[in-house]
Amino acid sequence: MKRPLIIIFLLFLIFSIFFYFSLGTEPKIVGEEVASPKGTNFNPILQKNASYVYVEGAGYVLKDRKVVLFVGQDTAQAQRADAIKSIEKELESYWKWQILIGKKDIEEITDEGQNDRIKTQRSYPEKNYPEKNIFRRILDVFKVADAINVVRDNSKTCDCDDALLLLAGKDLHLIQTTLNPDGGAVGNTLDDAKNGKDIARQEQMLKLPQKDTEVGGDGKEAPFLVGIIDSGLNFGNAIVSQNESFITPFVNSSLNYNFLKNNVDVRDTLEHGTKIARIILSNAGVRNVKFVGLKTFDTTKVSNLYDNLCAILYSIKHKVRVVNTSWGAFSEKPIPVFEEVLRRAKAANMVVVCSAGNTNVDIDLNPYYPACYADHPELGSHVITVTSIFNKQICQNYSSSGKKIDLTFDAINENCEHPIPDNLGGATAPTESGTSYAAPYVTAGVINYINGSSAGYSKSGYIGAIPTGSKIRPY
Structure with missing residues (x-):
């Protein structure tokens, strides 16, 4: 029984x-x-x-x-x-x-x-x-x-x-689990190169430029492509509220893309991205700069992760040298899929310049992405994070450890305002507050450094080359 x-x-x-x-x-x-x-x-x-x-x-x-x-x-x-x-x-x-x-x-x-x-x-x-x-x-x-x-x-x-x-x-x-526990590692890593796997391709991916300028297939100086991942870019016939024609010769319109509507209309009703482009253009001394307008934000000033990741990957694919990302969000945990995108950006030797955020908090304790990747042991070399300073005091997001932010840019008053060049390329008016407008001054500096360096880009090299008296200062 x-x-x-x-x-x-x-x-x-x-x-x-x-x-x-x-x-x-x-x-x-x-x-x-x-x-x-x-x-x-x-x-x-x-x-x-x-x-x-x-x-x-x-x-x-x-x-x-x-x-x-x-x-x-x-x-x-x-x-x-x-x-x-x-x-x-x-x-x-x-x-x-x-x-x-x-x-x-x-x-x-x-x-x-x-x-x-x-x-x-x-x-x-x-x-x-x-x-x-x-x-x-x-x-x-x-x-x-x-x-x-x-x-x-x-x-x-x-x-x-x-x-x-x-x-x-x-x-x-x-859904919450990691479908790819390793974060989707890209192929042809340095370990692969050491093991003899596809070394030629690895060297090609990581090789730094050795000349001040590159030459295209027609023998002409190749453009220095700068991605503006933002609310759009006004130029030429894309006028919204004022004449933007000074930007027109410096836009590679064939690469512009609207990730919200999947078309090429990058008109900027917020003028957030357009003002950033003005700052860069007025401070970059490189004659062959060409902007790529990558629209990921609408009038609500809110975007999603997919569009911004795709914009960075699009920039890599089309050989953009530097991208300006004057946006971000707080997150308690790292974002693996974002890390993978930045890993590919580094492999392509593309520099990502980030704003540190405007809420006047310690981003060591309240991580703000993508800015917080500035001190990442693997990816930080190609991420530069910028905040604002006035009278030697940080007036926007800060890093108590000093590691999450690389550079500051001098604001003109206690409201953390920065001058925005007018439509003729001058710096007369208006002014705008926020690290969004501090970052593009550094983007311009990175462009000048890369274009003038025979050794190619390095983060430490660029920071070390910032002249005494510059409004851009090491954090």
Whole structure:
């Protein structure tokens, strides 16, 4: 008599263990994702836009339940399919738990377009959670996969990098785990080079320029491309409120891109990006500068992670030398997918100049990204972070350790204001407050340094070359 009971008990135990591990773990919402040219804190944005969600790991959920992630070096269709399956599996584990404890019913996870298909496969009585017993719920659990559907979002794509995926599907806001534990490491690393793997390509990727200027295929001096990842860029016929014609000869309009609408219209109604371009143009002594207007912000002054990452990758692809990022957001944790983008920027020897933010807080204690990558042991060499100073006092975001910020720029008053060149290229009026307008002065300095250095760019080299008496000072 005891033996059958023991056998039944063991079978039940084995089944329970198998069943438990088949459920997976329940994902949780852990934050939000947003960027702002005015240094907006995450919390107010989350309150106003509940659909913006920052998710821990390699996947980041944007509004409309979409997730952006890297799939790694191999961008073949098979690997993209594997990434989608990983997301589907995680969503399924969540719904298995919900169904098992009786909180959710299988029909709740079907989209309108799937309802008919699901209902034809199985017949259910009217929803009545108290009457649904454990065995009925178990049957539902193993059919959850039928209702999970995650696909690559092809309605919002741009010419940046096939490894950066934007996925769409139901309940993506639940995702939190790292789909790529290593953050999607790029191929041809220094370790690969040491091991003899594709050394020629590695040297090509990391080689610094050895001449003051580069020469194009037609023998003419190649343009020095500068990316303005911002609210747009007014020039020529893209006039909004005043004459911007002085910028026109210095714009590579063939590379301009609007990441919000996936077109080439980069008109800047905020004039945030345009003012930044004016500062750079008036302070860079390089005659062959060409701006690339990369519009990622609209009139709400809010953008999302995917558009800004894609803009950086787009800049890398089109051989932009320096990008100005006068925006950012606070985050308690590092952003792995952002780190991967910056890793690729470094491999391409592209410099990213960041504003430190305007809320007058210690970004050691309240990390502000991407500015906080300035002291990253691997990526910091190609990230330069700038804040404002007046009368030897930091008047905007600061770093108590002195490591998160590289440089300061002198403001003209206690309101941390900086002069904005007018439409003729002068510096008469107006003035604007914020590290957004301190950063482009440094961007201009980096351009001048790279163009005049036979040794190529190095962060320490540039900071060491800043002349005494300059308004740009080491932090």
